[in-house]
Amino acid sequence: xxxxxxxxxxxxxxxxxxxxxxxxFAIASFMASTLIFSGYKTAPHQELVxxxxxxxxxxxxxxxxxxxxxxxTGGRRYILEFQSGIEELNPWLVERHKQLKAGDKLRIxxxxxxxGGAENE
Numbered sequence: 001x002x003x004x005x006x007x008x009x010x011x012x013x014x015x016x017x018x019x020x021x022x023x024x025f026a027i028a029s030f031m032a033s034t035l036i037f038s039g040y041k042t043a044p045h046q047e048l049v050x051x052x053x054x055x056x057x058x059x060x061x062x063x064x065x066x067x068x069x070x071x072x073t074g075g076r077r078y079i080l081e082f083q084s085g086i087e088e089l090n091p092w093l094v095e096r097h098k099q100l101k102a103g104d105k106l107r108i109x110x111x112x113x114x115x116g117g118a119e120n121e
Contacts, residue, residue: 065083
């Protein structure tokens with residue numbers, strides 16, 4: 001009986017070692033592929049542009065975001081992300097539940113690609 005238990009214990013230990021080896025190989029493979037592919041495409045050179053926009057009658061935050069998103073050539077951004085950026089720069093928008101009035105001034109940041117970037121090669 002003792003011999004039987006020791007054989008089972010050895011099999012369990014061997015199984016755990018195999019599982020650990022497989023996990024180690026998977027982690028090493030993931031890290032190697034991350035290192036290889038992370039530098040595959042270089043990011044474009046970009047410049048931060050800051051503007052102040054004066055809200056016109058009938059403007060919505062969505063419309064303004066859409067207009068300025070077109071100026072953003074420094075990399076892909078989505079409109080909701082861009083709109084959130086405007087809200088972060090203008091915290092008073094949260095207090096007013098994103099309601100705009102004609103004459104309000106919005107700080108808006110966006111990126112433009114500059115010479116030497118991957119998109120301009």
